[in-house]
Amino acid sequence: MSVASDFETQVREPFDRVEDEILIPLYQKFPVRIVRGSGTLLYDDSGKEYIDLSGGYGVAIVGHANPEVSRAISEQSRKLITCHGSLYNDARREYLEAISTHLPKIGREGTTNDSETTGLSKIYLCNSGAEANEAAIKFARKSTGRKKTIAFTGSYHGKTMGALSATWSQKYRKKEFEPFVEGFEFAPFGDLEKTRRLVDSETAAIIVEPIQGESGIHIPPDDFLPGLRKLADQNGSALIFDEVQSGFGRTGKLWACENWDCCPDILTAAKGIAGGVPFGFVAVTRKVSESLKVGDHTSTFGGNPLACAAAKAALDFLLRDKLLEKAKQNGLYFKEKLQQLQKRHPSIIREIRGMGLMLAAELKIPVKDVIISGYKEGLILLYSGINVLRFLPPLVITRDQIDLVIERLDWIMSSIDGAGQPTGDVERKEEEEATSVITTGTTKKI
Numbered sequence: 001m002s003v004a005s006d007f008e009t010q011v012r013e014p015f016d017r018v019e020d021e022i023l024i025p026l027y028q029k030f031p032v033r034i035v036r037g038s039g040t041l042l043y044d045d046s047g048k049e050y051i052d053l054s055g056g057y058g059v060a061i062v063g064h065a066n067p068e069v070s071r072a073i074s075e076q077s078r079k080l081i082t083c084h085g086s087l088y089n090d091a092r093r094e095y096l097e098a099i100s101t102h103l104p105k106i107g108r109e110g111t112t113n114d115s116e117t118t119g120l121s122k123i124y125l126c127n128s129g130a131e132a133n134e135a136a137i138k139f140a141r142k143s144t145g146r147k148k149t150i151a152f153t154g155s156y157h158g159k160t161m162g163a164l165s166a167t168w169s170q171k172y173r174k175k176e177f178e179p180f181v182e183g184f185e186f187a188p189f190g191d192l193e194k195t196r197r198l199v200d201s202e203t204a205a206i207i208v209e210p211i212q213g214e215s216g217i218h219i220p221p222d223d224f225l226p227g228l229r230k231l232a233d234q235n236g237s238a239l240i241f242d243e244v245q246s247g248f249g250r251t252g253k254l255w256a257c258e259n260w261d262c263c264p265d266i267l268t269a270a271k272g273i274a275g276g277v278p279f280g281f282v283a284v285t286r287k288v289s290e291s292l293k294v295g296d297h298t299s300t301f302g303g304n305p306l307a308c309a310a311a312k313a314a315l316d317f318l319l320r321d322k323l324l325e326k327a328k329q330n331g332l333y334f335k336e337k338l339q340q341l342q343k344r345h346p347s348i349i350r351e352i353r354g355m356g357l358m359l360a361a362e363l364k365i366p367v368k369d370v371i372i373s374g375y376k377e378g379l380i381l382l383y384s385g386i387n388v389l390r391f392l393p394p395l396v397i398t399r400d401q402i403d404l405v406i407e408r409l410d411w412i413m414s415s416i417d418g419a420g421q422p423t424g425d426v427e428r429k430e431e432e433e434a435t436s437v438i439t440t441g442t443t444k445k446i
């Protein structure tokens with residue numbers, strides 16, 4: 001089977017006349033039309049079943065078409081769909097009450113830092129991850145009275161102008177989009193010492209994904225997040241954790257930062273928090289909140305009752321169905337199985353990494369061959385860059401489904417091995433990139 005040529009013909013040929021002709025071609029499209037989902041499974045218009053390892057890019061945390069989320073949406077839609085933030089609303093109130101008891105609150109002795117004594121207690125509701133990060137950057141600037149933000153190599157915070165300015169990848173930071181927002185600098189992810197060199201009295205914020213997702217699932221060294229916490233405290237900067245991808249149970253804790261007992265001043269969340277309905281939030285300390293005034297930041301749809309009802313149902317389901325424990329246990333199981341797969345295909349798989357159900361297999365070959373074969377074999381796979389398979393399945397995935405995934409990946413990799421395609425030709429690039437830092441428009445070594 002020549003998987004490589006199949007991929008090329010299939011992605012180049014138009015698949016859906018309407019979508020292909022009318023949509024601006026901004027997405028890498030795959031030749032499948034999904035019409036229905038249930039839990040970890042998706043179905044196309046011919047009735048073919050797929051195991052969804054991308055989880056809708058990490059959104060379907062409580063499973064596709066979760067019946068409790070569907071019921072909540074349906075009931076709320078009959079009562080009230082929209083209600084601006086300037087009016088009070090019962091669905092919004094119920095969600096806020098529920099989520100506010102589940103925000104990071106970590107007390108450490110001997111500290112006067114607000115985030116560590118009381119944790120995060122105030123919330124802004126919005127509609128997406130990028131939007132949450134835009135707000136977070138503004139909140140940090142307003143609460144510190146400073147302008148500079150430190151982000152990290154490999155980071156991804158979204159594609160709106162502020163979020164993009166904090167995003168590392170040159171693939172997204174195209175010259176044509178310049179000028180970016182001023183005041184963003186990049187330190188190497190995981191390197192405290194080099195981060196320290198960039199932080200100064202002008203630093204409003206340090207923004208970081210506790211586990212980097214888009215760049216291929218990278219877990220920092222254990223001292224990194226606590227070290228950033230200390231650095232931000234010493235310098236009076238706000239520490240922002242972008243938990244858009246790592247949050248809401250993905251790593252086996254509700255928030256990934258809890259794996260390091262570390263609490264930010266500002267936390268952003270989105271993706272799966274409303275069971276698939278567009279929704280996001282920014283949680284902040286009381287101190288950050290006190291710097292903000294009416295009108296500083298709002299959104300027409302922020303705190304929409306339909307999204308709030310869905311988010312309350314998703315949170316209730318996550319906690320009642322013990323999805324955190326399942327993410328932890330089944331994540332370990334999945335990781336072990338992937339490591340066994342690596343042993344069977346050492347010429348294809350370079351490394352397995354990740355935590356909970358946020359996993360990656362770095363390949364020695366381009367992932368596209370595996371991805372397109374995955375569609376044929378009933379697997380929806382997600383990639384990071386050219387050679388990383390990223391696994392963000394719904395947390396309801398079962399061990400039987402994981403076994404099936406491994407069986408199918410084994411078959412796909414055996415057929416690639418068997419086809420005698422060149423392997424080991426995709427080199428790691430990140431290390432080289434991580435030695436430099438970009439400030440707006442320029443690159444300098446640190």
Ligand SMILES: Cc1ncc(COP(=O)(O)O)c(C=O)c1O
Binds near residue numbers: 129131133156
């Ligand atoms: C860590 C992180 N932050 C922000 C975003 C942007 O979220 P959205 O696509 O909802 O704007 C993403 C999306 O993948 C993400 O992974």
